Amino acid sequence: MCVGDVCQDARCGAVTCATGTVCHDGRCVPETCVEPACGPGLACVEGQCVDPSCLGVTCPFGGACVGGRCVGADAGRLDAGTFDAGTVDAGRPDAGSGPCLGLSEGAACGPVTVCRGQRCRGGACVTENLADGTRCADAGVCQPAGLCQAGTCNQPPPTACLTGDIQVSLTWDMQGRDLELHLIRPGGRINDTTNRSDCTWNTCVSSQPDWGVPGVATDNPRKDVDNTGALGPENIALNGPEAGSYAVLVEHWGGGMPSTAQVVLQVRGVARTFNVSGLPSHWVWDVARIDGTSGAITGVGSTRDCTGSWSSGCTLMLP
Numbered sequence: 001m002c003v004g005d006v007c008q009d010a011r012c013g014a015v016t017c018a019t020g021t022v023c024h025d026g027r028c029v030p031e032t033c034v035e036p037a038c039g040p041g042l043a044c045v046e047g048q049c050v051d052p053s054c055l056g057v058t059c060p061f062g063g064a065c066v067g068g069r070c071v072g073a074d075a076g077r078l079d080a081g082t083f084d085a086g087t088v089d090a091g092r093p094d095a096g097s098g099p100c101l102g103l104s105e106g107a108a109c110g111p112v113t114v115c116r117g118q119r120c121r122g123g124a125c126v127t128e129n130l131a132d133g134t135r136c137a138d139a140g141v142c143q144p145a146g147l148c149q150a151g152t153c154n155q156p157p158p159t160a161c162l163t164g165d166i167q168v169s170l171t172w173d174m175q176g177r178d179l180e181l182h183l184i185r186p187g188g189r190i191n192d193t194t195n196r197s198d199c200t201w202n203t204c205v206s207s208q209p210d211w212g213v214p215g216v217a218t219d220n221p222r223k224d225v226d227n228t229g230a231l232g233p234e235n236i237a238l239n240g241p242e243a244g245s246y247a248v249l250v251e252h253w254g255g256g257m258p259s260t261a262q263v264v265l266q267v268r269g270v271a272r273t274f275n276v277s278g279l280p281s282h283w284v285w286d287v288a289r290i291d292g293t294s295g296a297i298t299g300v301g302s303t304r305d306c307t308g309s310w311s312s313g314c315t316l317m318l319p
């Protein structure tokens with residue numbers, strides 16, 4: 001229909017929309033997108049231009065939906081508990097450090113969003129921006145597993161971060177795929193699944209190795225999650241360390257690009273941060289030692305090429 005000198009959708013003739021919305025097909029929708037303004041092949045859903053083939057598709061952490069398929073995640077090692085949802089939480093203030101708050105119940109979500117997610121840094125939960133298209137709110141102690149159902153995020157009850165006399169937290173960048181955190185007891189070695197002297201993805205998440213006093217569970221290490229995509233975090237905590245030197249190592253487990261990573265150690269209230277850049281796939285970063293008696297932290301900072309000694313993890317006798 002013609003209103004004044006302007007052609008207008010006849011179904012919007014009697015519709016008055018609030019600021020920030022426009023009339024489309026007789027109803028007010030966010031002006032952030034109106035078909036066909038979303039471009040070829042995209043649909044406007046709840047204010048977001050999305051690929052229709054990705055509606056209802058939930059990708060593993062680190063992956064994004066393209067053309068109806070999840071890409072960018074190392075799907076080979078995903079546990080059932082590591083799936084997550086794309087979420088959008090624009091305008092929500094930073095939670096800062098403190099208890100895990102989770103994303104707000106009922107927050108809108110979609111496959112292509114500016115995401116905000118919670119991650120565990122130094123034993124505290126923080127909220128930070130994630131890159132466009134990144135799946136966020138991944139499963140973990142500090143990231144409750146949000147489920148995207150019909151475009152709505154549903155969060156389980158928040159939980160607390162792992163705590164202990166020794167706390168180790170690992171995060172990495174978007175280039176890395178499946179970095180792996182290791183805490184190795186005195187005299188132990190990396191990927192020792194026989195004696196379980198290494199607390200890592202296949203020894204320490206679903207069950208715990210019996211360190212310290214045999215038969216006593218309170219002095220066993222715990223790992224919260226094996227994050228198999230980008231960013232992390234992964235956290236390990238241990239109470240009642242024994243005498244001797246504990247080793248903290250990181251593997252670039254998957255086939256990602258050279259990655260920048262950060263480890264935060266908290267030992268009896270003292271925090272130290274260590275960084276590495278350009279860690280290639282199947283290389284190991286030897287981060288630090290922790291003295292179980294004094295709690296003293298000593299940085300190491302070396303890297304080793306394990307590409308020729310790799311079978312479901314580095315097989316070199318490290319540290």
Ligand SMILES: [Ca+2]
Nearest residue numbers: 179180226227
């Ligand atoms: Ca991992």
Ligand SMILES: [Ca+2]
Nearest residue numbers: 210211213216
């Ligand atoms: Ca024990």
